[in-house]
Amino acid sequence: MARLDGSTLEDLYGRYVSQGVPVLLWATIGMEEPVVSQTFTIQGTGEAFDWVYPMHCLLWVGEAGDSWLFHDPLAGEAVAYSKSQVERAYRGLGCQAVALVLRGMSSWESSRFSVFFLRAILTPPLSASDCPRWPGRL
Numbered sequence: 817m818a819r820l821d822g823s824t825l826e827d828l829y830g831r832y833v834s835q836g837v838p839v840l841l842w843a844t845i846g847m848e849e850p851v852v853s854q855t856f857t858i859q860g861t862g863e864a865f866d867w868v869y870p871m872h873c874l875l876w877v878g879e880a881g882d883s884w885l886f887h888d889p890l891a892g893e894a895v896a897y898s899k900s901q902v903e904r905a906y907r908g909l910g911c912q913a914v915a916l917v918l919r920g921m922s923s924w925e926s927s928r929f930s931v932f933f934l935r936a937i938l939t940p941p942l943s944a945s946d947c948p949r950w951p952g953r954l
Contacts, residue, residue: 820913825903829879832915838877838887842912843905845870845890847897850908868909876913 820828820839832839844850853869878885883896906913 820915822911823913824911825884825899825906828876828913828915829884832917833876833878837915837917838875840914840916841874841876841886841902841906842909843872843874843902844868844908845872847901847905850905871909 820832828839828841848870850868851870852866854867856865856867857863858865872888872890874889875887876884877887877894880896883898884902885894885896887893888895
């Protein structure tokens with residue numbers, strides 16, 4: 817797994833997505849304008865931490881003209897969002913991204929496994945009883 821925090825979207829696309837390796841990207845729901853909803857103080861350090869709303873995580877899988885394509889657990893597969901909206905949402909969440917790159921596998925094998933694995937962790941269970949710690953939507 818590669819933590820790619822701080823990378824530009826263009827770099828992530830060139831190094832991973834365009835090579836068939838999907839990237840888990842932190843942005844906002846529907847690429848809405850990121851808003852600081854609350855500021856917390858971290859115990860022990862006194863450091864301020866801003867909670868950004870509406871935080872969301874998506875699987876970036878491609879490009880279509882002036883849009884990036886995502887498997888979005890709230891909106892469906894291959895959802896297109898304009899590149900400018902994605903840039904704003906990605907920056908608003910601190911430019912956080914992760915790619916699952918497997919050594920010893922071809923890029924095709926690695927990308928297929930990455931899609932399977934990342935889609936599995938992004939897809940909510942069918943009901944709360946399927947995952948007792950999951951407080952999300954049913």
